[in-house]
Structures are given as C-alpha cells and as structure tokens.
Amino acid sequence: MRKHWGRTLAAWALVGLFAGHAASWWTLPLLRPLEALLYDLRVNAIAPRSVDDRVVVVDIDEKSLQEKDRGGEGRWPWRRDRLAQLVTDLFQNYGVSLVAVDVILSEKDESSGLDILEQLAQGALKGDAAFASELARLRPCLAFDQLLGQSMQAGPVILGYAFHNGKPSQGTGLPAGVDAAAWGLSGARAQSFPGYAGLLPELQAHAASAGHLNPLRDDDGVTRRVPLLVEHSGRYYPSLSVAVVQALTGSGPLEAVTADYGQGDRRVEKLLIAGLEAPVDGALNALVPFRGAAHSFPYVSAVDVLQGRVPKDQLAGRIVLLGTSAAGLADLVTTPTGVSYPGVEVHANLITALLDERLLQSPAYTQGLELLGVLALGALMVLGGTWLKPARTIALFATSLLAVVALAMGLLHTQQLMLPLAAPLACLVACFALQMGYGYFVEARGKRLISALFAHYVPPELVEKMAKNPEAFTMAPIERELTVLFADARGFTSISENLSPQALAELINAYLTAMSAVVRDGHQGTLDKYIGDAVMAFWGAPVPNARHAEQAVRAAIDMQLAARRLSQEFQAKGWPELNIGIGLNSGPMRVGDMGSQIRRAYTVMGDAVNLGSRLEGLTKTYGVGVLIGQDTRALLPGWSCREVDRVRVKGKDQAVTIFEPLGPIGELSAHTHAEIALWDEALATYRAKEWPQAQGLLARLQAAHPERALYALFAQRVSDYRRTPPPSDWDGATRFDVK
DSSP: OGGGHHHHHHHHHHHHHHHHHHTTSSOOTTHHHHHHHHHHHHHHHHOOOOOOTTEEEEEEOTTTTSOGGGTSOOSSSOOHHHHHHHHHIIIIITOOSEEEEEEEOOSOOOTTOHHHHHHHHHTTTTTOHHHHHHHHHHHHHHOHHHHHHHHGGGSOEEEEEEEESSOOOTTOBOOOOEEGGGGTOSOOOOEEOSEEEOBOHHHHTTOSEEEEOOOEEOTTSBEEEEESEEEETTEEEEBHHHHHHHHHHTOOSOEEEEEEOSTTOEEEEEEEETTEEEEOOTTSEEEOOOOSSSOSSOEEEHHHHHTTOSOGGGTTTOEEEEEEOOGGGTOEEEETTEEEEEHHHHHHHHHHHHHHTOOBBOOTHHHHHHHHHHHHHHHHHHHHHHHSOHHHHHHHHHHHHHHHHHHHHHHHHHHOBOOOOHHHHHHHHHHHHHHHHHIIIIIHHHHHHHHHHHTTTSOHHHHHHHHHSGGGOOOSOEEEEEEEEEEEETTHHHHHHTSOHHHHHHHHHHHHHHHHIIIIIIHOOEEEEEETTEEEEEESSSSOOTTHHHHHHHHHHHHHHHHHHHHHHHHHTTOOOOOEEEEEEEEEEEEEEEEOSSOEEEEEESHHHHHHHHHHHHHHHHTOSEEEEHHHHHTOTTEEEEEEEEEEOTTOOSOEEEEEEEEEGGGSOHHHHHHHHHHHHHHHHHHTTOHHHHHHHHHHHHHHOTTOHHHHHHHHHHHHHHHSOOOTTOOSEEEOOOO
C-alpha cells in the first residue's frame, strides 16, 4: 500500500471534494450545469413522445392574428366580446369540459367606447333622455368585460393571473389563497412576490377558479419546474394547473403531506388534490415530466373555433387551454425538450401529469443518496484503481458507470424518482481519470525506467512482469540464492588466428547472438556480460525464480545444441569447428548494480560465482560440455546427473563434488541408466583405492564408449596411482591450483 499512498491520498481528496458538494458544505460550480444536463437527458429519455388529446390547445396563433379581411381576428389584444364568443362557442357548440385561460386579463377592455358614452351621459348629454335611453339599451352589449364574465356561466373557466416584484395592479384582486395554518404550519418555503397582476372583479365573479401563470426558470434559462404554490402576503396561491385539476375533480381545499426535518423545520413534501399526490421540492415546486417536443398536445387555431371550422369531435369533452404560440406575444420558453416551446404546453404537461400522478419527484432524502453515491463510487474506484490492473480498473469503471445510470433510469421510469447524478458520476470519472493518469504518467515512467534498465539483460516477458510492479525491483545490491552460468568457446585463440578480422567479427557476433538468445529468450535468464568470447548469465534475479537452477541447466544443454548447429554452419563457410564448455553453480550471491563511479553494471559476485567460473574451465579437462556444482545438483530433483569428480579449486580448501547433467530421469534410456550405474561403481572403487577393480570397470566403459574422454582420464589416473600410490590421507579429491 505504501507505494500507492500518493495516488490514494489524492483520490480520497477528490472523493472528499465531491462529498462536500453533495452534503451542501460548498458548491462546485461546474456540477450545476452538469446536473441540469443530466436531468434534461433523462427527461428526454423517458418522454413518451406521443400526443395526449385529453388537453387541446386553442391557440391564438399567427393565423388568428391576421387582419379580418384576411380571415383573422386582428392584432392582440382582442375585444373581450370576441373572447366571450370564443368561450361560449367552446362550451355550447363544441362541448368542452373546461377552459383554462393562459392569458392575463388584468386590464379593463375600453375598446367599446362605453366609458366615453358614460362620460357624455354625465356631462354634455346629461339631460338628453333619448341619449340616456339608447345608452341603457347599448350598455349590456358594450360592457365587454361583463360579457366575458357572463360567458363563463356556460361552463367552468379557470383564469390566469401573475405575480411580480412590483406593486399590485389597481382594480384587480386575487383568489382567497391557502393559509399554511390549515396544514399545521406557520409558513412554508415557496416562491414569494410582493406584487401581482390580478383578476378584474367582473371576471373573477364568474370564473370557476383561477391560478397563477408564473414560470420558473433555472440559472440557465430553462424551465424544468413550476411553482405549484406561490406565497404572497402570508397566503399561498395555486398554479393554473392545480386550479384546473381542482375544478375537474371537484375537490375542496388543498391538503399537504408534511415531514419533520428536525429543529422545528417542518416542510411540505406533497400536495393532495382530491387524493391525487403531487410531489414538490423544498420550495413547493413540481418537476414537469414533459411528453416530448412542442405540439405533444393537439392544437387548433382560435380563429377556426370562432368561425366553426373545427370538427366537434376534436374538442368534445376535452380540457381546453386558451394560449398563445404567436412569436409576437412572447409566451415561448426553453424546456429540456426544446427551445421556443409554447408556455401553454408547460401547463398542459403539468395538468396531465397531475391527473396521472406521474410528476417527477426529488425528495429531500435524495441528497443523502447523492452523498452515499459519492462515497460508494469514490471508494470503489480508489480501492479498485489501487489494487486492480488497468484493464480491470477500466472494466470496473465502465460497470459502475452503467450500473449507476441503469439504476437511475430504472427508478425514474418506475417510481418517477429523479436522483441527483452529477456529483456521484463526476466523482467516479474524476477518480478514474486520476487512477489512469497516475498509472500513465507516474507508473508508466517507472515501467519505462525498469524497461530501460533491464531490457538488455532479461527477456521481454520478464521486463513486462517487472514493469507491472516497478517498485518491487531495484538495481541496488542484495543477497539472493541464484544460479550463475559461464560459457566459453574452446580454442578461440587458434580460431581467431585463422580468420580475417571481418570473418572473425561475423563469427563472434553470430556465436554470441545464438547463445544470448538461448539464455534470454529461450530460458528467461539474465545476461550479465560478454567477456571476449565468453558469456556470463544468471537466473533468479531481478525477478525471483524458484526454478532458477533447472532453467539454467536446461539453458546450458540447449546452448550445447545451438553450438553444434552453429558449428555446422561455420564449417560450411570454411570456418573452424565450434566447441563450448559451460560451467554452472548455485548458491548465495550478491546481485545488483555494482562497479566504480566511472562504470557500473548489473552483475553478480561471490564465492559461488567464482566456483561457476572454475567449473567452466574444468569442462575441457574432463571432456564434458557442461559441469555443475553440488549445490546446483541438489536443486535438480528428478534429474539424472553423472558425478564427475570431487575437486579442490584455487582458493577453496573444501572439496566440491561436480556433476555432468544428463536430463530428467524419465527422459533417459535404459542403456544410459546402465552406463551411469557402471560408472558410479567404477568411481566408488577408484575412491576406495581398489585399483584393479576400478581399472577393469573403466576398461569396460571405454570399450562401450570410446568417445568419452572422462573414462580415459580416470583410466590414466588409475594406471598412475598403481605405479605411484597417492598419500595415505588422500580423500579421492583432485586439486586444481589454476584459475
């Protein structure tokens, strides 16, 4: 864990940063637009994108605003008597169930001239009885506001009004509103405004109800929520959509579901409209589940209704929203599903969602889920990224990302639950980026360093293994049990004398390349150095290897085979025959970057190394290709090795038994096993000074294997000892005082 402490600390710091945002201790500015984007994507993803014909928009569109000679009603505002006719036609001719007016009618309609006539009746024509009589006859026809009010007797009409930050409009009023005390609250958090453009008394007296038309725009200008209740002077006023649903259901006052958040903080979590639940946020706002882009509800032109051009079955029994889509009337908003979205459709979406109880909800406890998500995903990526390989870290990241998105979409689709995702996903991505970035820029640097240090010594697969955990490998000297190999071409001096410099360079390059390939690529050994025509290598470092002795011996046998093949190629070119001798020894060695301040090398040192070098020199004496020490032999269980001799080399008083490795026991023929058994018997009689018996056994071996110089060497020794016996303290070991 220590090697990852920097990365782990940085990753936990990231988790803490996002956790603080989720806990509302501070705000990360970039997460707010990200949250909005993720919200919009999900709203679009679950939008049914079908047309809901329960609500029809009677649209004051561009067509309706054309001049009368072109088939329209003229520019806005229209005379109220025309609106009265529109309302009357909707109920009496088309049989709609309800009309909601998404237009503010807070100013008196004086277009009829009635006010002027009234002034004349009180002034210049005050005593004119004929004028007064005619005025009395015309007054009902010219009181356009009263005409509109009277038209509302044909069916339920819901009027709209608006709150603002100015002063209340003169001559207008508001509905009764709701007292929070009815819910057991002294007050509730809500959008609050000091002023309003309210309802004319002539209209309010006849309307079934009224609701505010105030939109709610987020910081980016997008309408995602609607305040179901707005506070003014201590009372709470419902939105147009709530008023419509109340009128449709015939319900009484709004009810509220509240929850205690501790320390006297009691909030409204849901509104109840005739038992229909409407989840709200902490400010009594509702999230709008948009059906799709604009025109998710049927539209008919207002002028077509006035002129009777709309099929009756298109409006019969429908909820009608009287609104405007004409660009000049500026009732266009931006929503998650599109820009230039008719504001009247926001109400339509909210009305149908209230009726179907499918409002999106984001209750207060989702903040706790957000914090939990940040901590869980952050911990997962911190721990996973620290201990897993990059490929598995990527898989963990992708799986976590998909799981979170799938969970969020599942809850949204089935429970209408809108979870905050920006902080958890940003934490996940940031921690993943940190892990990958650290791995690339820091660990990759360590891997490149390892590769640069060891690429020329060890095979690529070991370099790759080392690069996965570069901190575990160092060039600093350490002591470890290893196996060292020395290989040397015999008679190289005579070879070099008979070749041109160019041919000699070609020969030595081919020879060293072939031997190095066997060591490094064939048996994962570490190349130490070239000493003229000699090759020095070892096994067990820098990557530990429990089978270092066996791999080294197998490499030595394969080097002999490679040398014989190479010798045939050399002889085909007219070059001298190639023979090599190889000595191996195992034991504790000092391995690492050693040398002087001028030149250093990754190498091995120690008595075991020196003995390996001596054994290479003895191969020629005993006429064998490979010699190993007794410590190497002890590390080769299951191998058959010919005991060659017991020797005392220069600098060592202790006799060492040396062997020639032949191969795994199961791979040798019965003939070879018989030969080894006979040789072991001959060697035992030799050491017992039983010269006649030893001479006889050696003669049999020589007769069967005249090519083996080892048998001839011992036969000569027996002959010499028969003439000149060794001293009485002779222990069968042969002393070599040369290096």
